[in-house]
Amino acid sequence: MTENTVTLHIDGTPYQMPEGMNLVDAARIYAGIEIPIFCYHPKMEPVGMCRMCLVDIGFEARDRATGEPVLNPDGTPQVRWGRKLETGCTTRVTAGMHIRTKTQAVTKARKDILEFLLSSHPLDCPICDKGGECPLQDLTMRHGPGTSRMAFDEKKRLGKHLPLGDLIVLDCERCIQCARCIRFQAEVVGDDVLAFHERARSLQIISISDPPFDTYFGGNTADVCPVGALTTVDFRFGARPWEMENIPSISPHGPVGENIALGVRLDRDSGGVKRVKRVLPRQNEEVNEIWISDKTRFGHHFTLSPDRLQTPLLRKRGELVEASWSDAIKAAAKAVKEAGNRVGIIAGPMMTNEDLYMLRGLAGHVGSRKLGVWPPNLGDPDPVAEVGIAAGSRLTALGKGDAVLVIASDLEEEAPIWFLQAKQAADRGAHLVVANMRTTKLDRYAGHVIAYDFNEGVDVLNGLTAAAISHRWTNRSALERVNGYDELTAALKGTRQPYKEAAEAMAKARNLVVFVGDDGLDPEGHTALLRAAANFLIITGHAGQLNNGLVPVWPGANTQGAFDLGFSSENTRAMLKNPPEVLILAGAPAAADPAYAALLDRVETVISLTMFHNAAAGADAPTTAVVLPIQSFAERDGTFTSAMRRVQRFYTAHGPAGQSLPAWEAVGLIGERLGMPRPPRSSALVMQALTEEVRLYSEMTYPALARVAEQFPPIGASPDFYGGATRSAAGGTGIAWPSRAEGRGKLTVKAVRAPEGVKPGPGELVISPVRRLYDRTPEFYTATLMHGRIPEPFAAVNTADASRLGIANGDSVVVHVAGAAVHVTAVVDSYAPEGVVLLPLYLSSEPMPLVPLAGTVEKITEPVPAD
Amino acid sequence: MNLIRGFVTTFKYLFREPVTYQYPEQERPFRERYKGRHALKRYDNGLEKCIGCALCAAACPADAIWVEAAENTDEVRYSPGERYAKTYEINMLRCIFCGYCEDACPTEAIVLEHEHRLSFTDRRDAIYTKADLLDPPSDGVPDTPQRVPPGSFDRSIPDMQNPL
Amino acid sequence: MAEHILLRDLDIPDIRRFEVYTRHGGYEALRKVVTTMTPDDVINEVKKSNLRGRGGAGFPTGVKWSFIPRQEPIKYVVVNADESEPGTFKDRQILEGNPHQLIEGALIAAYAIQATAIYIYCRGEFWDLTHALDRHIEDARQAGFVGENILDSGWSCEVHTHLGAGAYICGEESALLNSLQGLLGQPRVRPPFPAQKGGGLYYEATVVNNVETLTNVPWIINNGADAYLQIGTPESPGPKIYCLSGHINRPGNYELPLGITFRELIYEHGGGIPDDRKLKAILPSGASGPVLPATDAVLDTPLTYEAVAKIGSTLGSASIILIDETVNMAWAGSKMTQFFAHESCGKCTPCREGTYWSRRRYDTLLAGRAAEKDIDILSDVAGQMTGLTLCALGEFAVNPVVWTIKHFRQDYLEYIQQAAAEEKPAARGKGKAARDAAAR
DSSP states (O other), X not given: OOSOEEEEEETTEEEEEXXXXXXXXXXXXXXXOOOOOSSOOTTSOOOOOSOTTEEEEEEEOBOTTTOOBOBOTTSSBOEEEOSSOEEGGGOBOOTTEEEESSSHHHHHHHHHHHHHHHHTSOSOGGGOTXXXXXXXXXXXXXXXXXXXXXXXXXXXXXXXXXXXXXXXXEOTTTOOOOOHHHHIIIIIIOOOOEEEESOGGGOEEEEOSSSTTOOXXXXXXXXXXXXXXXXXXXXXXXXXXXXXXXXXXXXXXXXXXXXXXXEEEEETTTTSEEEEEEEEEBOBTTTXXXXXXXXXXXXXXXXXXXXXXXXXXXXETTEEEEOOHHHHHHHXXXXXXXXXXXXXXXXXXXXXXXXXXXXXXXHHHHTOOEEEESSTTOOOOHHHHHHBOOTTOOGGGOOTTOEEEEESOOHHHHOHHHHHHHHHHHHTTOEEEEEESSOOGGXXXXXXXXXXXXXXHHHHHHHHHHHHHHTTOSOHHHHTTEESHHHHHHHTTTOOOTTHHHHHHHHHOSSEEEEEOOTTOOHHHHHHHHHHHHHHXXXXXXXXXXXXXXXXXXXXXXXXHHHHTTOBHHHHXXXXXXXXXXXXXXXXXXXXXXXXXXXXXXXXXXXXXXXXXXXXXXXXXXXXXXXXXXXXXGGSOEEEEOTTOEEEEEOOOSOOSXXXXXXXXXXXXXXXXXXXXOOOSSHHHHHHHHHHHOGGGXXXXXXXXXXXXXXXXXXXXXXXXXXXXXXXXXXXXXXXXXXXXXXXXXXXXXXXXXXXXXXXXXXXXXXXXXXXXSOOOHHHHTOGGGGGGXXXXXXXXXXXXXXXXXXXXXXXXXXXXXXEEEEEEEEESTTSOTTEEEEETTSSSSOOOSSOEEEEEEEOOOOOOOO | OHHHHHHHHHHHHHTSOOOOOOTXXXXXXXXXXXXXXXXXXXXTTSOBSOOOOOHHHHHOTTOOEEEEEEEOOSSSBSSSSSEEEXXXXXXXXXXXXXXXXXXXXXXXOEEEOSOOOOOOSSGGGGEEOHHHHBOOOOTTOOOSSBOOOTTSOOOSSOOOOOOO | OOSOSSOGGGTSTTTTSHHXXXXXXXXXXXXXXXXXXXXXXXXXXXXXXXXXXXXXXXXXXXXXXXXSOTTOSOEEEEEEEOOOSTXXXXXXXXXXXXXXXXXXXXXXXXXXXXOSEEEEEEOGGGHHHHHXXXXXXXXXXXXXXXXXXXXXXXOOBEEEEEEOOSOGGGGSHHHHHHHHTTSOSOXXXXXXXXXXXXXXXXXSEEEEEEHHHHHHHHHHHHHHHHHHHTSBOSSXXXXXXXXXXXXXXXXXXXXXXXXXXXXXXXXXISOOOGGGOOEEEEEEEEETSOOEEOXXXXXXXXXXXXXXXXXXXXXXXXXXXXXXXXXXXXXXXXXXXXXXXXXXXXXXXXXHHHXXXXXXXXXXXXXXXXXXXXXXHHHHHHHXXXXXXXXXXXHHHTHHHHHHHHHHHHHHHHHHHHHHHHOSOOOSSXXXXXXXXXXX
16 A cells, blocks of 8 residues: 555545555545445455445546546546446555446446345345344345345255364355455465355355365354354354353463454353353454454353362362362461462463462562463563564564564464464565474465574574674664674674575565564573574664564463563472472463472472362372462453563453452462452452552553554444454553663673583484464363364374384374373374474373473384284 | 212112123133233144244343254254254243234244233242243144254245245 | 468368478468567567457457567467357367467467467367377477477477366456466456456466467468458458358358358358248357347348447357247247356356346246246346446356347247246247157
């Protein structure tokens, strides 16, 4: 879109509009005039298929000889109207264009198209899940014919229940062949899983992948569907759209902080209480646009799962038994009091800022500084505070002339929305560089794929930085505010620069966004990688600029918030060396790592605040003395800070599971027993106190977080505009705190080296954990409809290693690492680099380390079954 | 004089047939359009007419109706279409017998019948469930859920006559 | 005409063979073009000859070539041999009998726009012809006319053939390009046009020409545009292959100059109507053009793009189907509608739904369940499609409905009256029904 503003006449009235903008959008936004559409969607290329947006388009006539405009006798410019009506969605705004939307021809065309569409559409609006929020219904009421002339028995009858994969059901009769779902999958996601089959009136949607509809984004097709043809298995017939309240919320899965709306309604099967019926995206162009991953959409079932811990548990005579809150709090407070400052806290990925603030207050009261983050494998997050992506940036702005680097992360598995946005940035012309020790799906969109060996990520970034320095691709004015540049130059002298082209593309890019993950990295390696990425951003002058900066791919929804409030992964690791007397596990599945499972046994008392009473949360540890049930994100309000440092607010959707309390309240009750002031009465007041104490969050009061930034294009704003179920940004679009680079202060670069890393002994391999989107953590596994899509526990072994070890694809193997034995199926391919076994986390309940370590893989020879 | 006229009137009515009905021994015939308690209707084959669309609940001015829907299969079939009412409840304390639900119903499943003896001793009993509301199947017709041969019902909503 | 220009296989046996073709002056035009002419010279010569596209639209070929942007590094020539219009079988004869002239013409076109490759898209049923064509291309390659550095000019051009999968819509150029790219054969939104970057094959600038059009080109180069203008009329010069089919004594391909009348073509060359029955209707361009009643005024119309347009139809690809008095035109309209309902790609709403609806309404009509208002619905549906569809198929699909109703409403009423009178399903066509009954 150019910044040029031109004059365009709609129905005779002149309007100022940006040149080159899509006519449908421009008419709606700048003139408030509706051009009805079905197939057009502002997030996809226009195709002009449905023919609903036909308008009369004309141009001001110009004299061929002189080039002067031809004028009517009254002095107005003469308009040459097109011979036929044209589709608005495939037309762009140009100077001198005239549009008529109210002529008889246009009105008739709309009526005719609707009559055609309805001639094959079933009249089952009463039972259709889209009924009530359906563009076809709305536009028929507005523009359609009052009656049908098609005889009912002339209608084409088709299947009503055709499963496209496990999650989406297609109603072939309702489909109006707009191809939005196909185009979403092909253009936006890049998964070619849907296609048209047959032709003419037999044209219909089929899935062409195996397994069918194999994608992490399938639920979005049901949102963009302008009719009720695509329904999700989760919601199908669950409720009528008008019966639900849509509660603004934030995805608790992953670092993106997808804005969602929880559709809640009373449910008789759940005992007549409110529960989440469906999850819809809420538009936020700076976060998730209008998309959410299937994990977010379908992974809400844990909120009122029967597996949830309902009451506090207290250890009495060696057994954990149900207890009252007051007894449990009393016991917990007693333990904390006795331990004094020897109290350690490990906060899990779903702890909100309010919870963390209260935990921090409790630790401060007893004089402890042991504030740990789960998982424990993360490095020093300071580079994020320094050069993190600038507040207000949007990945949708990246395009030609920009660059994106993704290093040590499989974005599709770890942060699916960013995968989608990085892929689309590359589609728009941004230079995408993907660096990893293994192949990831994003490679196929990359301009450069840098495949490095295990533990060499830091060297790759140093090489890029060295190339930028030696070729003077640095930014002189930016260097003026940099400390340590000369030292960095000296330290990088002689560094190999094998990826000069990638370095040049990134350094010279107008905007540069760097995603840094923790794939195959130990904490020291992660620290070094974040620092090395920051070095590159700083010296090339990208730090602190809008649409530039570092994005850490944290594992949790509020990992950034924990860092902001003084928690750290380092503190968690320190507890292994120096165990506290009392360990408070706040939503941290610490026993999932064998080293920490052992730690639980070495402390005197474990107090576990958890949603699920399971082994990972310390259920099996004899030291676990108190277990307190806490509420999920849907049962309470609070805030999460996304990895882009955006603090976002979510609201209470339904009542609590059992007697559970928000974690901040449970912690506050313990604190009260210890002589702290009475806990605040609401999370809003907790946040109020937090804003007064934490400088970074000084603006983040609840009213401020509830402010809604204007969204463009306004997809969610009005259901009858683009159609689809996307919700408006109501409830707040959140506030990101600015990085230091956005201020005026000095920035520091510091040379870093790759740490020693894992040195496998003879016969050993590196066992490197990787994160998968779908896993068997209770927060996701409670969504039973997703079970078919969660892979069986497996380990990826390189072909060369496998042949050395005599392992074939599909063999049952046991991975021995750090005292743990993990039973998995071997997947032998070139996906894993040589010498490294990739072991996905949380696919089985067996504990496994969260950092790469040396270990062995052993084939299980199955006993020959006796006849 | 007035007194006499009054006695005359009394005397006159003494020999007329009284208008009082000796309810409950004697019942007065209902007007055709009397709106009494709701009934959920069935088709002749025993399947329920209700498709769980909840339009009655949407139309209800007193918010007295609660509907939850589920999907039919050929093994477990309640109604001819794709969808049936898993839960159907009317709170008779709230109901004002306006009949909007009847007007809103696309399948003529809910009808306000002539039953008027509604009394309860507990507020909970005022909530009539689907079991209370559904008409029993006519003689010799199986009750729902029925097991039907696959493909017998392929319409989302059963075919109906045009009400006009 | 003494000698054929396009159907030279009728004059020279075995001209399909490379040796025979070269012995009769084959590939001389290509040699002349490559060695003595600049690309602009070629375009100007073709422009001057006023050669018009023979695929149906009649767009001047030289003008089309001149739209190709010079500076683009990659350009393509695509030969449309997806001959699928009902009643058209001219390209088949060229591919079968005179393939080298087509290859030569395509190479000249490729030289004129400096294309790097030629794709010949043949309809799926031409698989045997396509295999033969591959061999002919190989022969030309052996002689240095195809491939790297053609005739030492430094210009290289590859020729590929591609088989379609049997879809009428793939004769539409943008659908053809999609199909050639391996995508679903559905038309694209224009602009961008194929001649522009972004609109053609693999989104590069592309010229799409019909087989017959390109087959004219070598003759124009050899004999000059002026000689070409002597044939036919000034607006529509050159020879044209007329495909005669239907109720005619001698069906087949006739290469004659543009400008002869229907009467000449049907009664002199085609030998008239069998059994001297009365001609009822003429379809001048297969199923997609408006049907004409066989009046004297029509029969005396010269066959040029302009003259046929003037009487309310199109010359199209000159696939002339003749229908005599034994056929009920409502039945004929239903047959053609069935064709379009089957062949619509389904991409845009009016065509997908409109053709299906019309077909169902015809079913009702032919089954004798229709009333007079159904005729109005039929023409309403057709009217609703007109002007709203994405590509030309939808626009053409209404022609059988609109024009049979306009010219032969009585035939429709016959079904309705018959149904009303007998209260039983009407027979199909009068004559045809009788013949069917006799056959049974």
